[in-house]
Amino acid sequence: MQNQHDAFKDERDIQTDFKEKMTYSDYLGLDTLLNSHHPLSNHHDEMLFISVHHVSEIWIKQILHEVNSAIQDIRAHRLSTSFKKLARVSVIQDQLKQVWDVLATLTPAEYMEFRDSLGSASGFQSYQNRMLEFALGYKTEHVLKIYEHDPELRDTLQQAHDAPSIYDVSIQALAREGLPIDEDVLNRDVRLTHQSNESVKQAWLTVYRNVDQYWELYELAEELMDIEDLFQQWRFRHMKTVERIIGFKQGTGGSGGVAYLKKVLEQYFFPELWELRTEL
Ligand code: HEM
Known part of the structure; x- marks a missing residue:
């Protein structure tokens, strides 16, 4: 059996000339990624604070990639493709x-060592x-003011704000299956946050009462529930971690x-999906 030592026995097998070839680091852009920590204090724990924000932003980027693609799938009647x-x-x-x-391993004492250097970030x-x-x-146009200093970013955000949400396209999918949805919901201004609507609740209730007939819509509803549930859990853990670290100080x-x-x-995000639980 080949052991690790044997695997490296012939050093000529190891690639060492990268003048013309792409490395692991090139492919992943590691120079940029790993040089994005710019601590503003000399405190040891600021590195952790920056890393958890970086990790979070990278995962949010991936989530956006998946959700935006799922919105296109649902719009194009490809519900099962969106589920994955x-x-x-x-x-x-x-x-x-x-x-x-x-x-949460960052104590209040440690955080206070460098909190002031964050300024208003x-x-x-x-x-x-x-x-x-x-x-x-969840549409909050007023927050777009924050990005006025960067017109390109502000435009991108405005487009994201003005586009139909995953819930808008899901409600359209309910109507496509013949479930009655109020016209003013189907033609609503998608730049506003959706408000709970009786026809939408009744449509989802029909789905949950007839799961075999509406299997795909039922699966879609439960996928949306998973996402909202986990989003709320994230928000809750954020709130409690913040309380643990800064108590009731101003942000x-x-x-x-x-x-x-x-x-x-x-x-x-999806109020009727929560409300219907009481009525089933
Ligand atoms: C010691 C760590 C942290 C503290 C003390 C903290 C504190 C706060 C506070 C007080 C707010 C309310 C807005 C304000 O006045 O600043 C806030 C908002 C927010 N924080 Fe954190 N946070 C921490 C870590 C994180 C991390 C790791 C993330 C990950 C991306 C994050 C993402 C957010 C987001 C997205 C909001 C906006 C929430 C909303 O408007 O619903 N925070 N944070």
Whole structure:
């Protein structure tokens, strides 16, 4: 049996000339990725603080990639193709949630050593998080003011804000299956957050009461539930981790801190999917 030593016995097998060839680092852009830590203090723990934000943003990027593609699938009547992507989103969300366990190892005393150097920088300004909220249907146009200093980014965000959410295209899918949906919901202004609607709730209730007949819509509903449930769990862990680290201090972004983070927990993306549970 070949052991590790044998595998490296003939050193001529090892690729060493990379003048004309792509390396692992080239392919992954590691120079940029690994040189993106710019601590503003000399404190040991600032590195962790930066890393957990980087990891989170990378996962949000992947989630956006999947959700936006799933929106196109649902729009184009390819529900089953969207399921694979949406299921992947939930697994990534699980990873995102675990970031809080790592961050919770940062004590208040450690964080206070470098918090002042953050100035007014805050996760509140995470534009990817806003794009994800828009894709899921929570539309807050007022936050776009934050990005006025960067017109190109602001335009990208405006487009994301103005586009139909995954819930809009899912409601259209209900109507396509012949389930009655109010015209004003089908033709609604998608730049606004969807408000709970009785015809949508009744349509989803029909799906849940006839799962064999509406299997794909039922599966879609449960995928959406997984995503919203995990999003809320992420928000909850964020809120509790923040309370653990800064208590009830004001946020660096200017909000009331934990009080604000508790408030956003009341926001629903897919309200009828939650409401129907009481009526089944
Ligand atoms: C010690 C660590 C952290 C503290 C103390 C903290 C604190 C806060 C506070 C107080 C807010 C409210 C806005 C403000 O006034 O600043 C906020 C918002 C936010 N934070 Fe954090 N945060 C931390 C880590 C993170 C991490 C790792 C992420 C990952 C991306 C993150 C993402 C966000 C997002 C997306 C918002 C906006 C939430 C919304 O508007 O619904 N935060 N954070």
